[in-house]
Amino acid sequence: MNFCKILILMIATIGLPSAAAEQFGKPVDNTNRLKISTIMAAPDNYLDQPITIEGTVVGVCAKRGCWMTIASDKRFENLQIKVNDGDMVFPMTAKGSKAIATGKLNKIQLNLDRTKALLAHRAQQAGNEFDENTVTEPMAIYQLVPTGVEILE
Amino acid sequence: MNKRKINWYKLNRSLHRDIGYFCIGLVIIFAVSGIAVNHKDDWNPNYRVEQAIAPISTQNWSLDNDEKLISQLLVTSQIDEKVKASYWASPTQFKVFFKNGDNLLLNLKDQQIIYEKITPRHVFQAFNRLHLNETKASWIIFSDAFAALLIFLALSGLFMIKGKHSPWGMRSLWVISGIALPAVYIFL
Numbered sequence: 001m002n003f004c005k006i007l008i009l010m011i012a013t014i015g016l017p018s019a020a021a022e023q024f025g026k027p028v029d030n031t032n033r034l035k036i037s038t039i040m041a042a043p044d045n046y047l048d049q050p051i052t053i054e055g056t057v058v059g060v061c062a063k064r065g066c067w068m069t070i071a072s073d074k075r076f077e078n079l080q081i082k083v084n085d086g087d088m089v090f091p092m093t094a095k096g097s098k099a100i101a102t103g104k105l106n107k108i109q110l111n112l113d114r115t116k117a118l119l120a121h122r123a124q125q126a127g128n129e130f131d132e133n134t135v136t137e138p139m140a141i142y143q144l145v146p147t148g149v150e151i152l153e
Numbered sequence: 154m155n156k157r158k159i160n161w162y163k164l165n166r167s168l169h170r171d172i173g174y175f176c177i178g179l180v181i182i183f184a185v186s187g188i189a190v191n192h193k194d195d196w197n198p199n200y201r202v203e204q205a206i207a208p209i210s211t212q213n214w215s216l217d218n219d220e221k222l223i224s225q226l227l228v229t230s231q232i233d234e235k236v237k238a239s240y241w242a243s244p245t246q247f248k249v250f251f252k253n254g255d256n257l258l259l260n261l262k263d264q265q266i267i268y269e270k271i272t273p274r275h276v277f278q279a280f281n282r283l284h285l286n287e288t289k290a291s292w293i294i295f296s297d298a299f300a301a302l303l304i305f306l307a308l309s310g311l312f313m314i315k316g317k318h319s320p321w322g323m324r325s326l327w328v329i330s331g332i333a334l335p336a337v338y339i340f341l
Contacts, residue, residue, distance in 0.1 A: 056238045056240060056250075058240045058242070058248065058250075062197055062200065062202060063193050063194070063197050063199075064193065065199070071240050075241050076241060076242070076243055076244070086285050089282075089285070091273075092199070092200050092202075092254070092271050092273075093254040093271065093273065095250050095254070095256055095271075096237035096238040096250020096251070096252075096256065097237065097238070125242075125243075126242065126243035126245070126246060127243070127245055127246065127260060127262040127263060128243070128245075128262075
């Protein structure tokens with residue numbers, strides 16, 4: 001009898017959440033949302049401050065759930081949200097849902113070779129022709145490192 | 154008054170037995186999830202993703218009206234799913250996301266429609282959630298306690314058997330091998 005009580009108490013203490021939880025990390029800051037197009041027009045201006053974005057999830061890391069791509073309000077533009085493996089695990093079923101994310105914008109400066117490789121990959125994904133000789137300057141990419149993400153229905 | 158002597162050998166065996174029984178479920182969860190996570194690059198343990206590619210004939214797509222375009226795509230693909238959202242990935246790629254989690258890509262350049270069906274692997278997902286500590290802080294405390302129990306099982310196993318089959322004679326080679334093998338991987 002005592003053993004049963006202990007077991008019930010342990011199971012109740014574990015309190016696993018339901019798989020339907022759509023809040024990741026800390027609560028998002030809903031007070032100061034910025035358009036992705038505004039941020040991407042001058043990303044360097046937003047590097048040192050927490051920002052909140054909103055948009056439709058159009059891509060999710062299939063294997064680790066470690067990144068999501070959020071569509072911008074501007075056509076063909078998007079911003080990637082990236083976390084360290086396991087910090088947050090975004091579900092693939094979030095594709096097409098609205099997401100709000102608060103975090104800091106991270107700038108990753110690429111060298112020329114990596115720039116060419118990235119642009120070649122993007123061209124391939126978009127089904128466009130690509131000539132690497134047209135790329136002469138290295139570029140930087142920007143990712144949002146979130147402290148909190150909310151995926152809405 | 155005689156003080157009752159504790160039989161440490163018997164106590165150790167009883168604890169090893171009962172803790173061993175308690176750990177069976179957890180060991181299976183962590184072991185199965187561990188194999189799945191080890192092979193993440195070869196196999197997606199959380200979802201089954203299937204793609205069906207269908208060529209399309211040239212037709213007048215309503216490229217300036219997303220709602221009309223979606224209707225055309227649903228008719229052409231004979232899909233009866235509720236639409237969640239749509240997105241132009243590039244001037245030649247239009248994506249439609251469905252409420253059931255699937256999505257469809259219209260690729261105008263290659264003249265094809267790609268339907269992606271996403272099926273969650275619920276059991277593996279649950280195991281991985283536990284293994285990767287994606288749950289509440291209380292689970293981290295619990296899994297720390299589980300790790301302590303595994304250490305107890307390992308150490309108490311050394312005192313389970315007396316005599317020629319004990320790990321202190323020739324059988325110590327098994328113990329040494331279990332320590333040496335990981336060490337080889339570290340130093341190689």
